[in-house]
Amino acid sequence: MHRIGSYRRWAPPIAFLAILAALALGPRIGFTDSPGHLWTERNPALPAPTVTAPNWVELVKAVKPAVVNVTTKLTGEQDQPQMPEEFREFFKRFGPQQQEHRPTVGRGSGFIMNGNGYILTNNHVVDEANEVQVKLADGREFTAKVVGRDPKTDIALLKIDAAGLPVIPLGDSSALQVGEPVIAIGNPFGLVETVTTGIVSATGRVIGGGPYDDFIQTDASINPGNSGGPLVNAKGEAIGLNSAIFTRSGGSVGIGFAVPINMAKFVVPQLADHGSVTRGWLGVTIQPLTADLAKTFGVSRYDGALVSSVFDGSPAARVGVKSGDIIVEFDGQKVSRTTDLSRLVAATPVGKGVTIRLIREGKPLVLTPTIARLTDKEETAAAGGGAGGKHTKLGLAVEPLTPDVARQLGLSLDHGLVVREVQDGSPAAEAGIRPGDVISEVDRQPVNSVEDLRRAVEKRSEGKPTLLLVHRQGSAIFLTIKS
Incomplete structure (x- = not known):
């Protein structure tokens, strides 16, 4: 009864305000409410958009x-x-x-x-x-x-x-x-x-x-x-x-x-x-910034290109670009997706100095590399024991990366874990980890054994994703895994 009485007391002024709002907004937006306010109908008094087919x-x-x-x-x-x-x-x-x-x-x-x-x-x-x-x-x-x-x-x-x-x-x-x-x-x-x-x-x-x-x-x-x-x-x-x-x-x-x-x-x-095309080269491998990755890296925006690795001696390396940086602007052009950066770099003349804006650990940073020439070798690289055991919580089996295995995989790493097995339906499988991947970092810290991996995962708060740096077929990518 109290609510009904209160509604009756305020109904006249509310109705008056509603009429004013309808008069003010209705002609501008060109729509009217249906009976019961379940859908919207176009105001018949206003012209509707017309479509003219080409000849x-x-x-x-x-x-x-x-x-x-x-x-x-x-x-x-x-x-x-x-x-x-x-x-x-x-x-x-x-x-x-x-x-x-x-x-x-x-x-x-x-x-x-x-x-x-x-x-x-x-x-x-x-x-x-x-x-x-x-x-x-x-x-x-x-x-x-x-x-x-x-x-x-x-x-x-x-x-x-x-x-x-x-x-x-x-x-x-x-x-x-x-x-x-x-x-x-x-x-x-x-x-x-x-x-x-x-x-x-x-x-x-x-x-x-x-x-x-x-x-x-x-x-x-x-x-x-x-x-x-x-x-x-x-x-x-x-x-x-x-x-x-x-x-x-x-x-x-x-x-x-x-x-x-x-x-x-x-x-x-x-x-x-x-007879052929020359393209610019920055010297980074990049990947999309997903919602989970953005949260892990402490940023609220999902646009930009996440740097997963930097080539030694490349233009990016010479100015200090690091793995984990998020490039959001290249030479005055916004970078919303990884393909934006790839196209912008490719179209940049060799030898041109450019300004890149990036986010590192949540803070903005500006660097000025000089673009080099992309070669087939560099494009291919960008494309594409006792300490071992299973980490049952994540659903994968790993073993230390040896120098021989690193050479066979074409990696210059001196540390890391080789994934031998991934359990179907496990957090590792859902994150996209595959047998043959090499995990070199967990939450930006290097790992060499399953104990390193286990300790790093256990440090995370319940339900908070773990950030992995994974090397696959000559390229590096960040993955988040929910523990």
């Missing part, structure tokens, strides 16, 4: 003449059954696992980006090819020269001896909006000049192709043979290079990926001048 017919007429059919030939003795190139390469990363076969003939797509005969396509379309033939939309055929290739971004530049060709202008992929209409043009399954429509489903996709992943995702139908064809926006500009699909059936399921055209703008000039 696909005129758009296709403008860009389709610049799309080409690319046929490759690989000569030499074949010791395996033949298989179309588009199946072998196009589904290599995302399709069902299948036996590798070397084909003699492959097919893909490309588009003319310069009236003097420069053609953009995928690296995997022309990789290992002895001969590349290009067929234009008007039926003319040319033997193309492979000017340069960049496997790291799956981009290749071709050149044909022709002039006055139709072209597709390049757009700005950084301006793409999710939901924006796009078309894909190519030669899926050999069906030339096939056009499909869709939207930009997402941007900045990381799909496990490498450190420079930054794919545009689209639901425009992409199939084998579309590789190298353009993804075109409503202005008739190429904003992506169709490169891969996710499929479990061998065909399109509405999840396709295109290399953003701005990445091609970085790569193509170097391919034209040198």
Whole structure:
């Protein structure tokens, strides 16, 4: 009774205030509440957003003449059954696992980006090819020269001896909006000049192709043979290079990926001048900063690139970058994800001094390394007894790292524990620890025996995760394990 009486006393002024709020906010937000306030409805007095479809017919007429059919030939003795190139390469990363076969003939797509005969396509379309033939939309055929290739971004530049060709202008992929209409043009399954429509489903996709992943995702139908064809926006500009699909059936399921055209703008000039791409090198291995890792390192933000190891003698080592640092800005550009840092470093000219902002033990720090040149050796390294026993609480078995084992694993460590076994369903398994991993630190302290590991874990408060520095296949990563 007291609550009801109190409500009645305050009901008139509350109702008056509510009416004022509705009058003030309703027109601004354009929504009204449903009866019972269970859902929201648009205010019919206000205009609703409208969607205008592009004139696909005129758009296709403008860009389709610049799309080409690319046929490759690989000569030499074949010791395996033949298989179309588009199946072998196009589904290599995302399709069902299948036996590798070397084909003699492959097919893909490309588009003319310069009236003097420069053609953009995928690296995997022309990789290992002895001969590349290009067929234009008007039926003319040319033997193309492979000017340069960049496997790291799956981009290749071709050149044909022709002039006055139709072209597709390049757009700005950084301006793409999710939901924006796009078309894909190519030669899926050999069906030339096939056009499909869709939207930009997402941007900045990381799909496990490498450190420079930054794919545009689209639901425009992409199939084998579309590789190298353009993804075109409503202005008739190429904003992506169709490169891969996710499929479990061998065909399109509405999840396709295109290399953003701005990445091609970085790569193509170097391919034209040198046939290959030179990239900058900082000299760190990095990993994403998860919520558990952020908590362990005492930071509230989850963006940034966590440094798991630093290469001896590298630009990062020379200025004092350390394992456990969190890089949040590079040369004035914000670093939200690890791929941001990889791309920014790669695009930095060799010899340029840059400013990096990082967080170390919760405190900001500024360092100024000079970027070096990335080599294949450095990229490969970045990619990729009695004191032993089981630690039953964590569910793993370890043994001390010996000099012989360290050499076999390619590690320069003089301490650590080699993981021999991981129990299914254990905290170690849930954390992602695998047999063959080497644990060198626990909560930033070096470990040499299972007793070191046990003592370090027991020091942690109940339910608080333990931070491990783990070395795997030449790279180092931080993992958190809940004890």
